[in-house]
Amino acid sequence: MSQKSLNHHNSDLFVKEFEKVIEKPKTEKSKVYYTGIDLGTACVVISVLNEYHQPVAGAYKYADVVRDGMVVDYIGAIKIVRELKQEIEEKLKTELIYGAAAIPPGTDVLDSGVVRNVVEAAGFVLTNVLDEPTAANKVLNIQNGAVVDIGGGTTGISILKDGEVVYIADEATGGTHFSLVLSGSYGWPFEEAEVFKREKKNHKEILPILKPVIEKISSIISRHTDHRDVREIHLVGGTSCLTGIEKIIEKRTGITTYKPRNPMFVTPLGIALSCTQEELE
Known part of the structure; x- marks a missing residue:
C-alpha cells in the first residue's frame, strides 16, 4: 500500500471509530481527555479523545449560530457547546477540561476572540485555536496538495508543501447556498431544504440542481490553486458529504480530488488532536 493510500485508510478508520463512539462512548477512564469544538455554520460538533489520542466520545447538533464562518449568535453558541459538553460528561462520568477550537482560514483577527470566548464560557480551558483546513490535515496527514473545507x-482552502501550510484562503459559498437554491427550486422554506439535503437518499435527485453552486465552489478552488502546483485536492466539511460533489470538482478543476469517509467529522477530530493540557495565552 502506498503512503497516500495508507493515509486515506488510516484517516477513514479514525473517522469510523469516532462514528462508533458517538453512538456508544468508551467509558474506560483516561488520565486526560482532549476535546475538539467545531463551531460550524450548520452544525456544532464536539469530539473527545483519550490520553492515547483515540476517539472515546462525541456529539453534534445542527444549529444556526454561525453564518459565513462568523459567530452571529454568541449566547446560542455558548448554550449549545455547554449542552453537548454536559451530555458527553454524563456519558463518560467525568469532567471535560481541555478544549481546542478552529476558525475559517484568514479570519483570526475578526473571529478568533469570539470563538475563544464561546469555548471558555461553555466551561473549557482553551488550549489551541487553529484554522480549519490545518486542523483537518491533522487527520489526513497530507504532505503536498490542498485541503478544501x-x-x-x-x-x-489550505495549500501544503512538504507538510507545511504555505497558503490559506476563505471565501463565501457553501452549504447555505445549496439550501437557498433548493428552497427556490422546490418552493420550500429554507429550513426544510436544509433537512432535505442532509439525507443521503436525496443526493442523486438534488445533485443536478446544485451543480451550478458546486461549479462556483470549483472556480473558487481553481482561482486559489492556479500556478501553485497543486496536484491533489482533499475535501472535508459537512457540505462535502454530498454524494458526487468530488467528481464535479475534479472535472471542473482538473485536479485529482479525494473525499474521506464522513467529511463532516474530519475537522473536529483534527481539532481534538491539536488540543493540549496547556492553557492558551
Missing part, C-alpha cells in the same frame, strides 16, 4: 457558509 466546504462548510455551511464558506469554502476554506
Whole structure:
C-alpha cells in the first residue's frame, strides 16, 4: 500500500471509530481527555479523545449560530457547546477540561476572540485555536496538495508543501447556498431544504440542481490553486458529504480530488488532536 493510500485508510478508520463512539462512548477512564469544538455554520460538533489520542466520545447538533464562518449568535453558541459538553460528561462520568477550537482560514483577527470566548464560557480551558483546513490535515496527514473545507457558509482552502501550510484562503459559498437554491427550486422554506439535503437518499435527485453552486465552489478552488502546483485536492466539511460533489470538482478543476469517509467529522477530530493540557495565552 502506498503512503497516500495508507493515509486515506488510516484517516477513514479514525473517522469510523469516532462514528462508533458517538453512538456508544468508551467509558474506560483516561488520565486526560482532549476535546475538539467545531463551531460550524450548520452544525456544532464536539469530539473527545483519550490520553492515547483515540476517539472515546462525541456529539453534534445542527444549529444556526454561525453564518459565513462568523459567530452571529454568541449566547446560542455558548448554550449549545455547554449542552453537548454536559451530555458527553454524563456519558463518560467525568469532567471535560481541555478544549481546542478552529476558525475559517484568514479570519483570526475578526473571529478568533469570539470563538475563544464561546469555548471558555461553555466551561473549557482553551488550549489551541487553529484554522480549519490545518486542523483537518491533522487527520489526513497530507504532505503536498490542498485541503478544501466546504462548510455551511464558506469554502476554506489550505495549500501544503512538504507538510507545511504555505497558503490559506476563505471565501463565501457553501452549504447555505445549496439550501437557498433548493428552497427556490422546490418552493420550500429554507429550513426544510436544509433537512432535505442532509439525507443521503436525496443526493442523486438534488445533485443536478446544485451543480451550478458546486461549479462556483470549483472556480473558487481553481482561482486559489492556479500556478501553485497543486496536484491533489482533499475535501472535508459537512457540505462535502454530498454524494458526487468530488467528481464535479475534479472535472471542473482538473485536479485529482479525494473525499474521506464522513467529511463532516474530519475537522473536529483534527481539532481534538491539536488540543493540549496547556492553557492558551
